[in-house]
Amino acid sequence: MAKNIIPSVKGTREFYPEEMALRNFLYKKMCEASESFGYQEWDAPYLETLELYAAKSGEELVQEQAFTFEDRGGTRVTLRPELTLSLARMIAKKQRQLTYPVRWWSFGPFWRYERPQKGRSREFFQWNIDMLGPDSPEADAELIAVAIKFMKSVGLEPEQARVYVNNRQLMDSEFDKLGIPTESRLNISNLVDRRSKMKADAWAKYALENGLSQEHLDGLIALLENKDLWKEWEDLRRLFAALDALGVREYVEFDPNIVRGLLYYTGTVFEAFDLSGGVRRAILGGGRYGNLLADVGGDPLSGIGFAMGDVVIGIVLAENDLLPAFTPSPAPVLVTIFDKEFQQASLALSAELREAGLNVINYPEPAKIGKQFKFANAMGMKVALVLGADEVESGQVAVKDLISGEQVKVARADVPEKVHQILASE
């Protein structure tokens, strides 16, 4: 262990090139999935007032998990714990100028002051994507289809990952039928949320201790185990029909146990999970928020969206052996330096190759040629060029294909073409 290194902040991650490559890979896949459905990229401030989240994000998130401090002017500010409220405000400010439906996506850092553990850090990156305007099951289906397009693009099959869908209005209507009073709905949601984490009898006992009658409990259990309930709800029938038409139905299941903690969801809610079960956390989650714009001072406007953090999906990809191969060097070509005498010649050669559109590394100083090849190998490079006395004398360059091990001498003028040819063949 190296000594005297000041530790990084708890719950933060350091992105060495290998981790950065994964982050960029995820960014690329999110971007492609979003843009294939016509979503525009945008971003909001990373620093917001605490006030923005006060009423709508949920007590826990605001009181316990916001990274909050007072700025020099005395304002309570917070590193953003989520994006939806910033979205609502930015939409509200230009509400009459935007072209609807608004389709926006974003990828950036967020902070939550939580206890770090597997799948959870205090600083994380999150993909957010939202559609504002249309309030329809077909719009909801589109967002789910975007999520699945992403999942497919990183190699997750329906056997490996699934999206579970529910509807809060349906659940409210069912709670009405059971005669569960409105004021205890929040507790019921919490109860439903923890059902999957507890044993059946322990959960039942817990429910009864928390004020639920035996009659309500029996009704609730029957409700939560009714996987065909969606067929009785018009919006869900339309949602599944749309998912079918979009070709993603095999990835989606109805599940009345999905409720989600955030207060602003009003209709469709959904979460994606890894079925292999290495991580018990949702890969992504979202839903319809019908009143949010009005809540931040805009005109009524409905929206649907979801968020996906980079941490859980990273673990899921690793556990399913789906991480992309990492190539250390972005330059596939090494120009070696045979001897001090030929150093300028090597520099000139590398400059020519860059002019020809190649990414090229110069070995920075004369060294044993074996050491230079070792470097090329460790950096995952594809081609090494040697310019020694023999080559300079005959106006040639030795070009070695590091994958096949073959080496040929070619005339200096033909080197760019030869290198391109080797790279193209792989």
Add this chain to the structure above:
RNA sequence: GUGGCUGUAGCUCAGUUGGCAGAGCACCUGUCUGUGGAUCAGGAUGUCGCGGGUUCGAGCCCCGUCAGCCACCCCA
């Protein structure tokens, strides 16, 4: 915020009732003074997370602390 497990070489880890600090991989050198991945030979490597305590003596026992992990809580 609550409870538990862990922390030893660059990495993964072993370390006996408390008695000289270890292995594999990686690294460096050589085999190979114009060629990487393979083989073989040799070599270097430690604030045992940090701070205190007990003891003749602590990697090991005790207290504290920091970090990671696990279960809660919550959620991306």
